[in-house]
Amino acid sequence: MQRRQFFQRTLAATAFTAASTAGVSRAALAGLPEPVIRTGADTAAPWLPPGVTGAGRPYRPVVTLNGWTMPFRMNQGVKEFHLVAEPVVREMAPGFEVNMWGYNGQSPGPTIEVVEGDRVRLFVTNRLPEPTTIHWHGQRLPNGMDGVSGVNQPPIGVGKTFVYEFVARRPGTFMYHPHADEMTQMAMGMMGFWVTHPKGRHPLIDDVERDYCFLLNAFDVEPGAHTPSINTMLDFNIWAWNSRVFPGLDPLVARLGDRVRVRIGNLTMTNHPIHVHGIEFEVTGTDGGPVPKGARWPEVTTDVAVGQMRQIEFLADEPGDWAMHCHKSHHTMGAMGHDVPTMIGVDHRGLVQKIQRLVSR
Numbered sequence: 001m002q003r004r005q006f007f008q009r010t011l012a013a014t015a016f017t018a019a020s021t022a023g024v025s026r027a028a029l030a031g032l033p034e035p036v037i038r039t040g041a042d043t044a045a046p047w048l049p050p051g052v053t054g055a056g057r058p059y060r061p062v063v064t065l066n067g068w069t070m071p072f073r074m075n076q077g078v079k080e081f082h083l084v085a086e087p088v089v090r091e092m093a094p095g096f097e098v099n100m101w102g103y104n105g106q107s108p109g110p111t112i113e114v115v116e117g118d119r120v121r122l123f124v125t126n127r128l129p130e131p132t133t134i135h136w137h138g139q140r141l142p143n144g145m146d147g148v149s150g151v152n153q154p155p156i157g158v159g160k161t162f163v164y165e166f167v168a169r170r171p172g173t174f175m176y177h178p179h180a181d182e183m184t185q186m187a188m189g190m191m192g193f194w195v196t197h198p199k200g201r202h203p204l205i206d207d208v209e210r211d212y213c214f215l216l217n218a219f220d221v222e223p224g225a226h227t228p229s230i231n232t233m234l235d236f237n238i239w240a241w242n243s244r245v246f247p248g249l250d251p252l253v254a255r256l257g258d259r260v261r262v263r264i265g266n267l268t269m270t271n272h273p274i275h276v277h278g279i280e281f282e283v284t285g286t287d288g289g290p291v292p293k294g295a296r297w298p299e300v301t302t303d304v305a306v307g308q309m310r311q312i313e314f315l316a317d318e319p320g321d322w323a324m325h326c327h328k329s330h331h332t333m334g335a336m337g338h339d340v341p342t343m344i345g346v347d348h349r350g351l352v353q354k355i356q357r358l359v360s361r
């Protein structure tokens with residue numbers, strides 16, 4: 001059976017179970033939008049809805065680093081998305097494949113991109129082996145849509161579909177992630193980006209020529225393993241951007257003279273001082289909203305703490321290949337080893353031959 005047919009058939013069977021909990025009519029659920037699935041890890045071209053004027057002015061779509069923006073369907077003025085939480089295989093770098101959990105074929109899930117004032121309906125189907133929810137980090141929304149399992153809703157059972165619906169009231173930079181078995185599900189890669197564009201000219205949101213976004217995430221994948229350890233609390237060994245690591249990360253490209261915005265969210269368990277070479281930037285926004293212009297100052301490094309988002313902007317006026325990295329030097333390494341004694345000062349002449357003799361036996 002084709003993968004798409006599988007989803008269509010199984011969704012038809014599960015759709016009605018959510019009708020009473022989510023308050024969406026049976027007729028609406030019967031016409032669930034087909035989930036768009038993506039399997040590659042390349043950076044998708046920016047996506048603008050074809051032929052949909054929708055709410056607000058035309059906007060410059062974001063580009064998700066080694067990711068993609070999910071297409072939506074317009075249904076009587078509502079933007080409808082279908083997220084499928086499911087096991088996926090993510091190629092973190094060429095030849096390095098990891099068994100993760102994600103959404104719609106990849107970790108992280110697709111970027112949700114809407115305009116301030118849009119009414120958004122998100123169908124979430126759970127194809128994981130355990131219950132899940134989605135929390136829409138930073139959004140103003142009705143309490144019942146906040147996605148915290150055991151507080152705002154029962155978790156979405158295995159095989160079930162839940163419907164979230166709210167108005168994207170505040171423009172800015174947001175993310176989404178489970179609020180059910182959080183430690184496991186985020187350690188397995190479940191998260192995604194959300195961008196709400198302003199519906200008109202905004203005094204604190206400037207037009208830019210380039211608009212990039214990605215999430216910082218971390219995994220503990222022992223050398224030789226393919227599945228992250230989900231019991232790790234701090235000693236992660238793979239520090240990733242959008243579930244990718246060097247040399248698997250695509251460059252963020254700009255033309256000389258472009259205004260560039262980069263939106264960064266941190267869903268790891270430690271903070272990351274993100275450093276950019278060659279230019280100075282300003283933090284123009286957080287998950288709390290745009291920063292007042294008088295409160296901005298020049299920086300070349302900004303700390304992105306756990307659960308925070310930072311939106312930086314700069315003028316790309318120096319040609320060249322400029323590095324952008326976390327300034328914790330052990331976070332630029334992978335797979336980082338633990339409990340390894342220092343080799344400084346040790347005479348290691350002949351060591352390679354000794355190891356080769358050992359392993360060739």
Ligand SMILES: [Cu+2]
Binds near residue numbers: 271273326331
């Ligand atoms: Cu770091």
